[in-house]
Amino acid sequence: MATPSTLLRSPYPAASTFQSQATQAGRRAITYGLLIVFAVFTVFPFFWMVVTSFKSGNAIFELPPSFVPDKLFQPDMFDNYIEVLTRHNFIRYTINSFFVSTMTGIGQVITSSLAGFAFARLQFRGKNVLFGLLLFTAFFPTEVTIIPEFILGARVFDPLLEPIGGWMNTFAPLIVPSFMVGSFGTFLMREFFSTLPKELDEAAIIDGANVFRIYRSIYLPLSRPAMTTLFLLSFINNWNELLRPVLYISSREMQTVTMGLTTFQGEFESEWNLLLTGSIIAIVPLLVVYIFMQRYIVEGIATTGLKS
Amino acid sequence: MRYYKPITPYLFIAPMIGGLLLFRIGPILASVVISFTRWDIISDPIWLGLGNYQELFADDTFWRISGNTLLFVIAFVPGTMILGMAMALLVNRKLRGIAFFRGLYFMPYITSMVAVAIAWNWIFSRRFGLLNNLLLSIFGVETLQTLFATDRVPPAWLSDYPFVIASIVIVSVWKAAGFQMMVFLAGLQSVPQTLIEAARIDGANGWQVFRHITLPLISPVTFFVLIISIIDAFRTFEVTFTMTQGGRLSSGSTLAYGIYQNAFLWDRMGYGSAMAVVLVLIISALTFINFAARRRWVAQDVY
Numbered sequence: 001m002a003t004p005s006t007l008l009r010s011p012y013p014a015a016s017t018f019q020s021q022a023t024q025a026g027r028r029a030i031t032y033g034l035l036i037v038f039a040v041f042t043v044f045p046f047f048w049m050v051v052t053s054f055k056s057g058n059a060i061f062e063l064p065p066s067f068v069p070d071k072l073f074q075p076d077m078f079d080n081y082i083e084v085l086t087r088h089n090f091i092r093y094t095i096n097s098f099f100v101s102t103m104t105g106i107g108q109v110i111t112s113s114l115a116g117f118a119f120a121r122l123q124f125r126g127k128n129v130l131f132g133l134l135l136f137t138a139f140f141p142t143e144v145t146i147i148p149e150f151i152l153g154a155r156v157f158d159p160l161l162e163p164i165g166g167w168m169n170t171f172a173p174l175i176v177p178s179f180m181v182g183s184f185g186t187f188l189m190r191e192f193f194s195t196l197p198k199e200l201d202e203a204a205i206i207d208g209a210n211v212f213r214i215y216r217s218i219y220l221p222l223s224r225p226a227m228t229t230l231f232l233l234s235f236i237n238n239w240n241e242l243l244r245p246v247l248y249i250s251s252r253e254m255q256t257v258t259m260g261l262t263t264f265q266g267e268f269e270s271e272w273n274l275l276l277t278g279s280i281i282a283i284v285p286l287l288v289v290y291i292f293m294q295r296y297i298v299e300g301i302a303t304t305g306l307k308s
Numbered sequence: 309m310r311y312y313k314p315i316t317p318y319l320f321i322a323p324m325i326g327g328l329l330l331f332r333i334g335p336i337l338a339s340v341v342i343s344f345t346r347w348d349i350i351s352d353p354i355w356l357g358l359g360n361y362q363e364l365f366a367d368d369t370f371w372r373i374s375g376n377t378l379l380f381v382i383a384f385v386p387g388t389m390i391l392g393m394a395m396a397l398l399v400n401r402k403l404r405g406i407a408f409f410r411g412l413y414f415m416p417y418i419t420s421m422v423a424v425a426i427a428w429n430w431i432f433s434r435r436f437g438l439l440n441n442l443l444l445s446i447f448g449v450e451t452l453q454t455l456f457a458t459d460r461v462p463p464a465w466l467s468d469y470p471f472v473i474a475s476i477v478i479v480s481v482w483k484a485a486g487f488q489m490m491v492f493l494a495g496l497q498s499v500p501q502t503l504i505e506a507a508r509i510d511g512a513n514g515w516q517v518f519r520h521i522t523l524p525l526i527s528p529v530t531f532f533v534l535i536i537s538i539i540d541a542f543r544t545f546e547v548t549f550t551m552t553q554g555g556r557l558s559s560g561s562t563l564a565y566g567i568y569q570n571a572f573l574w575d576r577m578g579y580g581s582a583m584a585v586v587l588v589l590i591i592s593a594l595t596f597i598n599f600a601a602r603r604r605w606v607a608q609d610v611y
Contacts, residue, residue, distance in 0.1 A: 031398065034398055042413055111324050130321065137328065138539075145331065150572070152335075180328075181332055186324060236418050243546070283419045305490075306495065
């Protein structure tokens with residue numbers, strides 16, 4: 001960091017370069033040291049998850065705890081994984097989570113891009129008030145709105161939707177609310193649309209395109225990066241959502257992987273090797289998404305931070 | 309020039325408005341009404357007026373979990389912000405492999421709270437957990453007793469007060485810090501390098517540059533992070549549900565968990581709603597204070 005200024009300040013460039021090279025190497029060593037310390041703290045719980053998942057039921061209660069799992073490279077190494085996936089329903093849970101998270105992600109993109117387009121490009125009465133309201137509600141966690149939402153679902157939607165399967169113990173309550181509520185998404189899409197040049201729509205208007213066509217064939221194709229970001233963030237959030245599944249889902253085969261994990265914890269309280277195997281199964285899909293899509297996720301977060 | 313009917317924009321925002329009314333604004337208002345009743349959902353609600361609030365303010369448990377929530381906020385908000393800033397400063401350099409570290413630090417944020425909290429439960433487990441075994445082997449029983457000012461060592465991190473709050477704070481800070489880092493990093497990278505170099509030439513040291521140039525310039529970002537942290541600090545359902553289930557005598561409970569407990573475990577919709585209304589008021593007050601204080605420390609139009 002100090003290189004350019006030290007160089008400029010020093011009357012003896014050569015000597016100073018030599019000195020700054022030495023201090024620079026020292027600084028770099030300290031930086032790497034700190035980076036590694038933070039990395040160890042960040043990764044340790046994940047590392048410990050993996051270690052425990054390769055231990056047998058007896059080995060987890062060894063004292064002091066061993067860092068080398070007893071099943072490592074043994075023929076039964078993956079037994080915990082096989083047991084959790086098959087006997088404890090985790091394949092089903094994972095499929096459910098994929099379905100719910102994908103649907104909410106798609107919903108978020110549709111709802112937020114429509115609203116974001118209107119807020120960025122169209123004029124209408126009450127625009128600022130509505131946008132303000134939208135951002136204001138983002139301050140309140142789901143916990144404060146969940147009681148009326150639950151009552152609405154149980155007393156109104158459930159009887160109303162009876163002919164097509166009802167509302168309780170379906171995926172609908174996990175999908176519809178986050179499908180429709182998108183303060184963050186609307187904000188993100190509005191910011192993105194505002195950066196596009198207005199001349200684009202003017203040319204299209206002259207050609208006689210209507211407003212929906214402009215949205216569909218000009219704005220949507222151009223906003224693929226923003227939509228990907230939004231889809232991914234919504235996917236991750238809904239994969240991790242716990243409150244709604246716990247309240248609405250009662251049958252085992254409808255549980256999402258996050259909820260399934262808590263049920264599993266309730267039933268196998270002290271079988272830590274199996275529990276942590278379940279945890280790994282629940283986060284591996286997210287890590288895969290993260291590793292391949294990191295750029296979109298990180299950029300989305302960075303933009304919101306700077307724009308607000 | 310208008311090329312669309314006045315009604316058209318409302319069609320675009322219709323789904324979002326529907327969601328806003330049905331799932332956000334509507335429920336917040338409905339909570340107020342429900343909080344004046346006794347209601348188990350199955351039978352019809354009974355009007356109580358301010359009864360729930362009277363009970364709430366006379367209830368020791370309510371004050372305990374409010375205290376826990378306050379403690380959590382006080383520890384969590386500065387905790388993640390300082391850690392996030394420290395990490396951002398650390399990874400804001402051009403070094404080989406720096407992208408790898410950034411990616412790594414952000415990882416806990418995208419993983420499921422339930423999954424990582426279970427891993428932490430195992431680390432915090434009283435007899436067989438790694439933490440207590442480590443503490444015992446480093447310090448021994450007596451030193452630990454003086455260190456923690458209690459005879460009951462090693463502590464039960466998931467049920468003994470105040471350790472139970474410390475545990476959920478540690479896990480929440482660990483999980484959220486990477487997010488804060490990313491936002492701070494974006495802020496740091498938007499600070500013009502020329503300003504920093506100019507200050508350097510004038511003889512400012514690293515701390516002075518940070519304190520008088522970087523920090524004021526990124527104050528809008530810091531404000532954003534503060535707001536997000538406060539919102540996050542009240543969103544404690546998942547961590548409490550997975551780690552403490554409220555704890556013994558609500559020692560590890562928070563307002564978010566109390567709402568869930570009252571409404572959905574004990575069928576007290578009215579009482580739970582009263583708690584939700586209190587939480588709405590607390591969050592609104594904090595948000596209001598933050599925006600009012602904004603002018604005093606957040607730079608306007610810095611870019």
